Amino acid sequence: MPTFITDVLQDLKSKHLDFSEIIFVLPSKRAGVFLKSQLHNYIEKTSFSPSIQSIEDFVQDLSQLKQVKGIELLFQFYDSYKTITPEENIEPFDSFSKWAQVLIQDFNEIDRYLISSNAIFDYLGAIQELNHWSLQENKTELTSNYLTFWQSLNTYYNQFVNDLIKKESAYQGLIYREATEHIEAYIQNTNKTHVFLGFNALNTAEERIIQELLQNNLAYIYWNIDSHFINDQIHSAGYFARQHKQNWSFYRQNDFNWTSSVYREEKNINVIGCPKSVGQSKYVGHLITTLLQQSQGLNNTAIVLGDETLLTPMLNSLPNGIEAVNVTMGLTLKSVPLAALFEELFRMHKLNSKRYYFKDIINILSNQMTQYLLVSSDKIIQSIRHNNITYLTADELLNLADDSDINVLSLLFGDWETSISNNIKNCLKLIFKIKNTLDHLKSKKHLELEYLYRFNVLFNELANLNTTYGYIKDVSTLHSVYKELLNTETLDFQGEPLDGLQIMGMLESRVLDFETVIITSVNEGILPGGKTNNSFIPFDVKIENNLPTFKEKDAVYTYHFYSLIQRAKNIYLLYNTEVDALKGGEKSRFITQLEVEGIHDIKHKIVSPNVPKIEETLTIVKKTNDVVERLKEIAAKGFSPSSLTNYIRNPIDFYFEKVLGVKNAEEVEETVAANTLGTVIHNTLEDFYKPLEGKHLTLSHLESMKGLIDKTIAHHFAATYKKGDITKGKNLISFEIAKRYISNFLTTEIEVLKAGNSIKIIAIEVESHVSIDIPEIAFPVTITGKVDRVDELNGKIRVIDYKSGKVEQHMVEIVDWDLLNTDYDKYSKSFQILCYAYMLTQQDIVQFPLEAGIISFKNLKQGLLKFAEKESVYSRKKNHLISEETLQNFETQLKSLIIEICNPDIDFTEKELR
Incomplete structure (x- = not known):
């Protein structure tokens, strides 16, 4: 397939130019690799290779300045800022960096387009003065500071530029401005032929440099544009080409090379809607598999990622049969596992707290990289969970660890407030400790070692910046600088740059042509990028000064898109059909434009993952011999009322909890859970009432109990909630609730006694263990449980169960005995208290008649909620006394339930919970 590059080389050969005397200038280094690979087809004799440069490198050579990038440029700008700003007005580096980066971008644009800084910044200051005019003579301090900032922009620019020039360094825009100053001297000292190819959107500096070389017959320029785009006055793919053709004086006497007509050739264009980003990646994998099955090679196939964050899922979705893949973009360093460890460390230490939150500790100890280093990480995590510790100091954490881990834990959780340089050194030490551990592993972790090397480079760069400039004063600033460096660092892939499937971003595709092109994320807001204005310069001021706006950026995206597909034969455009939080769901205007043009037949389809229909079935567990043996063990030990009601609720829950022992x-x-609060209340009442067994309750007993509430509850919180903090927040509220429940309960008891009633405590927390004779079951069966309280009120025996939750009277009433062991929602509370009454009567601890009920601490006003039998749901007549007949009815249902549980022919069948 003839490509733009091969067409250019053929034309240069026809001009009989000496290739060794040519300097090729291209939009990117990537295009230079493809150009170099084709040169041997057009050079007929042995000669030196021509010079091949990207436009950035060519302009930098012209300027004779060294480019400073990224965060170091920000530090140098802060130097300049401090030089001209009164000491009392100097902002800390952290807050300065938030606006300075935007300002540097504006400096860059102004210089690339050769705009006078004096004119534009004075104009901006005047605009802000007009916007904030006031009839009052004296402006507020806030207004004055705001206007001072805008009026200082030109001063910042001049100081910054002068400081950089003195160091023979510059940012990209300044390099372009300086290059234009040196172009005349360069022309006088060169006889090389310059070939510019594949350019589209040129800034003013680039235009001036190229035109000077063209006017002096030292250059050729080849445009990669189709006649359809340049002749259509409203097609934005030809927006810049039309401007260059119309405005450059060179084209008044020379031809415009070239305008091809390949776009109208027949193409197979498929527009495919896929759900989500991962869905697109999976479908690309399917497409590649199809191409391989059709015996088509992949050497002329490119996957172009509109959204470059899709790189990892894309690589994971490729089929196994691919022999070669070349990835032109790097994997961002922030997406590797080691980045998560350092992010956790920075986030934790910048809180400047002497006590660390348990989730932060667990996240760090559970990280893949720290797992290589620590022997006792699981032991520490278990200790934290078992003792219910929410915050730990570094010393407390070290006390939980093995001696061999002390050094590493000191690096992770030591004091980060000592000095920033120490923090960076600790991170470097941690990297080397991980490296040494990986070096000794039998299975070499080559990828992890690569991660470590890149992070070692990053932290060394941090150390150099801190040593050189000294502006990093706290962990928060260190974190900000670290993130800036992390965002720019990538892990490069190794591969053969010319063979196999090519995976690239949109910018890497410039000048390159492929027969099959797959473009992902062709959504509005991604291709094109949409309206973004991260700049101090307003839209109208940009228009006035011929600076690029979102309109020009959209035209750049349009050109890249159409130049990719203009020579391709098979084109697959994938877009996300799902509406995400910020983007997705709307296909790009480029797809609509292709449809409106009507030149090509476009096939549309929506695809979705093949999700098998899964029938929702209830779990059924057969009672094997092993299960039956386990049931025998449970029966011998004893079925508790709670386990039996758990079976009524859902047999599968009973199976997991009791048979398998899954906890x-x-x-x-x-925060204090409901069961923890209930345990504290139960244990407190046990402490109060246990010494009174066999005695009558008196007012003095109750008054003395009231005086012990705080101490006793605190003691049981410490025993049950362990090292959990109950001094603040919701836990303090729970602590106070427990006190209020106990106090209100004792007050209720006092009122009962003052009303002339007599209460005798028979037993507290009675451990019951009762055998049941069930002829249908061939092995011993027992039921067991602990009864909270048995007392005697005015000669009437009461069996009482405490509940910290809310219980209503209707929940302890029974109408239909046959529903007792099947309807959990209505009768579970009745089942439990009848079970307690049954056990106590079997042990002769209580005699008939008796009452049984629940004291609900959330419903204390109702007193004891007594069990009752009713003839019908609507009947008001209730029988609260539990007689021998009552318990015989219960026993029938109880035995029926246990028979069902132990019957090997009845499976454990899951209930569909409502």
Whole structure:
């Protein structure tokens, strides 16, 4: 397939030029690799290779300045800022960096387009003065400072530029401005032929340099534009080409090379809508598989990522049969596992707290990289969870660790307030410790070692910046600088640049042609990028000074898109059909434009993952011999009322909890849970009432209990909630609630006694273990449980169960005995208290008749909620006394339930919970 590059080389050969005397200048280094690979086809004799440069390198050579990039440029700007700003008005570096980066971008644009800084910044200052005019003579301090900032922009610019020139360094825009000053001297001292190819949007400095070389017959320029785009006056793909053709004086006497007509050739264009970004990646994998099955090679195929964050899922989605893949973009360093570790460290230490939050500690100890280093990480995590610790000091953390881990934990959790240089050194030490550990592993972790090397370079750069400039004063600023460096660092892929499938970003595709092109994320807001204005210069001022706006940036995207597809034969355009939080869902205007043009037949389709339909089925577990043996063990040990009601609720829950012994993972309880609060209340009442067994309750007993509430509850919180903090927040509220519940309960008891009633405490926290004779079951069966309280009120026996939650009277009433062991929602509370009454009567601890009920601490006003039998739901007549007949009815249902549980022919079948 003839490409733009081969067409250019053929034309140069036809001009009989000496290739060794040519300087090729291209938009990117990537295009230079493809150009170099084709040169041997057009050079007929042995000669030196021509010079091949990107436009940035060519202009930098012209300027004789060294380019300073990224964060170091920001530090140098801060130097200049401090030089001209009164000491009392100097901002800290951290806050300065937030606006300075935007200002540097504006400096860059102004210089690239050769705009007078005096004119534009004075104009901006005047605009702001007009916007904030006031009838009052004296402006507020805020207004004055604001206007001073705008009026100082030109001063900042001049100081910054002068300081950089003295050091023979510059940012890109200043390099372009200086290059234009040197072009005449360069022309006088060169006889080389310059070939510019594949350019589109040129800034003013580039235009001036190229035109000077053209006017002096030292250059050729080849445009990669189709006649369809340049002749259509409203087609934005030809926007810049039309301007150059119309405005350059060179084209008044010379031809415009070239305008091709390849775009109208027949193309296979497919527009495919896919859900989500990962969906696009998976479909690209499917497309590549299809191309391989059709025996098509991939040497002339390119995947162009509109959204470069898709690189990792794209690589993971490629089929295994690909022999060669070349990735022209790097993997961002912030996406590797080691970045997560350092992000956690910075986030934790910049809080400047002597106590670390347990989740931060666990995140760091659980990181893949720290797992290589630490022996006792799991032990520490378990200790934190078991003891319910929410905050730890560094010393407390070290006390939980093995001696071999002390050094590493000191690096991770030591004091970061000592000095910034020490913090950076600690990070470097940590990197080397991980490296040494990986070096000794039998299975070499080459990728992890590559990560470590790149982070070692990054932190050494941080150390150099801190040593040179000394502006990093705290961990927060260090974190900001670290993130700036991290965002610019990438891991480069190794591959053969000319063979196999090419994966690239939109900018890397400039000047290159492929037969098959797959473009992802062809969505509005991505291609093109949409309206973004990260600048201090307003839109109208940019228009006035011929600076690029979002309109020109959209035209750049349009050109890149169309230049990619103008020579391609097979084109696949993928877009995200799903509406995300900020972007996605709307296909790009480029797709609509292709449809409106009507030149090509475009095939549309929407694809979605093949998701198998999964029938929702309830879990069924067969009672194997092993399960039956386990049931025998449980029966011998004893079925508790709670386990039986758990079975009523859902047999599968009973199976997991009792048969398999599956427990919930132990987690740190940050806020007091309901069961913890209930345990504290139960244990407190046990302490108060246990010494009174066999005695009558008196007012003096209750008054003395009231005086012990705070101390006793604090003691049981410490025992149950362990090292959890109950001194603030929701936990303090829970602590106060527990006190209020106990106090209100004791007040209720006092009122009962003052009303002339007599209460005798029979037993507190009674451990019951009762055997049941069930002829249908061939092995021993027992039920077991702990009854909170048994007392005697005015001669009437009461079996009482405490509940810290809310219980209503209707929840302890029964109408239909046959529903007792099937309807959990209505009868679970009745089942439990009847079970307690049954066990106590079987042990002869209580005799008939008796009452049983629940004291709900959230419903104390109702007193004891007594169990009752009713003839019907609507009947007001209730029988609160539990007789022998009552418990016989219960026993029938109880035995029926246990028979069902132990019957090997009845499976554990999951209930569909409502």
